[in-house]
Every structure is written in structure tokens, then in C-alpha cells.
């Protein structure tokens with residue numbers, strides 16, 4: 300006999316959002332190993348909503364999330380989106396990369412523009428003109444209130460009758476007669492016909508516990524640090540700015556800048572921390588390209604962005620083991636895609652096809668499926 304219709308493993312944005320969607324008509328229990336639900340990657344993001352970035356599947360899932368975030372249900376108590384244009388720039392000799400990027404993304408962000416060096420400076424006066432050859436500008440990019448979104452999902456899940464157990468690490472899983480028995484570090488066991496693996500960087504570890512073949516998830520450390528703006532000025536009219544070759548980016552935050560070296564160093568799943576060498580490199584890049592003149596770092600943190608080889612999420616039932624649903628591999632886009640990923644995943648759990656608005660955006664369940672050819676060991 301089962302206790303629930305589904306057990307969700309992981310209380311980050313993936314677990315909270317699928318928990319919310321499924322609990323509208325099913326009994327669902329969510330298990331999180333930490334004391335706090337968004338302790339790992341979800342609590343460490345740069346909080347941006349950038350429709351131009353990622354693979355085409357990611358772009359389809361991001362654009363397919365905008366309507367939800369613009370008009371969220373009432374359990375999300377403050378507006379999750381606020382304007383934050385995106386400016387990508389090319390150093391001398393790299394305008395070809397800006398043009399290629401513009402051509403690849405224009406259909407997703409039709410209001411985007413190509414800029415010359417002087418237009419880049421108009422949009423971002425702290426850039427040094429001699430450092431810049433050209434740029435790309437997306438006026439419709441946004442900043443996200445990650446806490447409002449995550450807490451909103453949790454609130455909605457609870458209002459639907461969903462149960463949350465924190466400080467309960469899943470340590471073993473057994474599948475018998477169509478029912479999963481999931482046991483935790485607290486000595487408790489929970490039973491359900493469906494298990495959702497929303498364990499982020501630990502997705503393959505959870506698969507191993509279940510006796511399911513892994514899908515090649517690679518957690519990669521990304522560092523973030525904060526510096527003061529020149530003379531502590533408010534930065535509110537500036538865009539988020541990134542080097543087209545991925546050397547670093549900076550984002551205005553009150554009277555500071557959030558900066559990332561855009562590092563992606565493979566790691567075992569862990570409580571990640573910032574990479575000091577990457578911070579030093581990004582500070583040099585920032586000071587060469589801008590007049591910010593950052594001398595010291597106010598704070599820093601690291602988090603794990605987890606990818607499979609083709610950098611698309613892995614969403615769907617495992618093809619070989621009954622009742623084991625994958626919801627992992629969101630990489631650097633798990634917050635901005637969460638509304639569409641949760642809607643799509645809930646439809647697949649219910650045995651339905653993908654929502655039409657996502658299919659119209661090119662979202663393809665075969666391309667996202669566990670067991671797809673690009674995930675098979677080479």
C-alpha cells in the first residue's frame with residue numbers, strides 16, 4: 300500500500316515547482332536532506348531571466364515561462380520579474396562572435412539590437428570605449444526574485460496539502476510490486492508508485508540508490524562575488540553586461556556589482572564555494588574593461604550548475620525502471636525555466652503530451668528524454 304501518489308526528492312526550485320504542480324490533484328511528499336529547502340544551487344543563483352541564452356530547448360522553456368512570471372498565481376506574493384536589460388560586448392576583433400550570437404537568438408528576442416562601440420557606452424557608461432568594438436542588446440531581459448518564486452511554490456504546494464520533510468536525506472530506495480519504498484536518514488520510510496528525482500547535482504547519486512542507470516550529470520562550480528560601484532553610486536539604470544567570449548559578467552545590484560568569472564569547473568556534488576583564483580582573474584577583466592576600479596571583494600559564494608553532455612535538461616520517466624521520473628540537468632537556467640519545466644514535467648507524470656504552447660516553441664520531449672542517444676555512454 301502506498302502513502303502518497305508521488306515522492307519528490309529535493310527541495311530546490313525543481314522539487315518545489317513540480318511538487319506544486321502535481322499536488323493540485325495528487326498526494327505528494329517532498330524530501331530534502333538539508334534543514335533549509337533552497338540551501339544548494341537554488342539559493343546561489345545570479346537571479347537573471349535571459350531568453351537569449353542556453354540551447355534552443357532552454358530558450359523555448361524560458362520564453363514559455365515568461366507569462367507565468369509576468370502574471371504569477373497569488374501564492375507568489377511579490378512580482379518575480381523586474382527589468383534588467385542584457386548587454387553583451389565584443390572586444391576588438393571579436394565582432395564576428397556578436398553577429399553570430401545575434402543571428403542565432405534574434406527569433407527568440409526579436410527586439411534585440413546590434414550596437415556599435417559608442418552605443419555600448421551609452422547603455423553602460425562605466426565601460427571603457429577603447430576596450431569595446433561592438434555589442435548586442437536585449438531590452439526585455441529581466442531580473443528574478445528567486446526567493447519569491449521558490450517560496451511561492453512551497454506555499455502553493457502546502458496549500459494543496461503537500462507534505463515537506465526537511466533534514467531527511469534519502470539513503471535507500473526499493474521498488475516492489477509497482478511501489479517505491481524510500482528510506483531516509485531520519486529512519487523513516489515513505490511509499491509511492493512514482494518518485495521524482497529533483498536532486499540537482501545529486502541526481503545521479505539518487506539514480507544509483509534506485510538501481511537506475513545514471514545519465515552523466517556533471518556538476519560545475521560557478522563563482523560569484525560582490526564589489527562596490529564607483530563611489531558607491533546607485534547602479535539601477537545599468538544593464539547586466541557580459542563578455543561575448545565568456546570571460547566574465549557583471550550585474551548591477553543596489554550600490555554594488557555582482558560579478559562572475561563564468562567559471563565552470565567540474566566537481567563532485569558538494570556544498571560548493573567560490574574559486575579565489577577565478578575571482579582574481581575576473582577582477583582583472585572587470586578593471587580592464589570598465590571604470591569600476593574594484594579593489595576589494597565584499598562577499599563571495601559558489602554554486603553548482605549541473606549539466607549533461609548536450610546541455611539540455613533531462614525530463615521524463617526513465618525508459619527502463621518503472622515509476623522513476625527524472626527532472627535534472629537544468630544547468631544555469633533552472634530558475635528562469637522553472638514554470639515551463641514544472642508544467643511540462645507534471646504533464647509527463649500524468650501521461651499527457653507536452654503543453655501545446657511549449658511544443659509551438661520547439662520544446663521536444665524526445666530531445667529532453669532520459670535515455671536519449673546523446674546520454675548513452677560512448
Ligand SMILES: Cc1cc2nc3c(=O)[nH]c(=O)nc-3n(C[C@H](O)[C@H](O)[C@H](O)COP(=O)(O)OP(=O)(O)OC[C@H]3O[C@@H](n4cnc5c(N)ncnc54)[C@H](O)[C@@H]3O)c2cc1C
Pocket residue numbers: 308309310311312313314330331332333336337338339340341342343344345346347348467468469470497498499500501505521522523601602603604627629630631632633634635636
Ligand atoms: C552561480 C550560479 C548562478 C546561476 N544563475 C542563474 C540565473 O541567473 N538564472 C537561472 O535561471 N538559473 C541560474 N542558475 C542555475 C539555477 O540556480 C539552477 O538551475 C537551479 O537552482 C537548480 O535547481 P534544483 O532544484 O535542480 O537544484 P538544487 O537547488 O540544488 O536542489 C536540489 C536539492 O536536492 C537535495 N538533495 C540531493 N540529494 C538528496 C537526497 N539524497 N535526499 C534528499 N534531498 C536531496 C539537495 O539538498 C538540494 O536542496 C545559477 C546557478 C549558479 C550556481
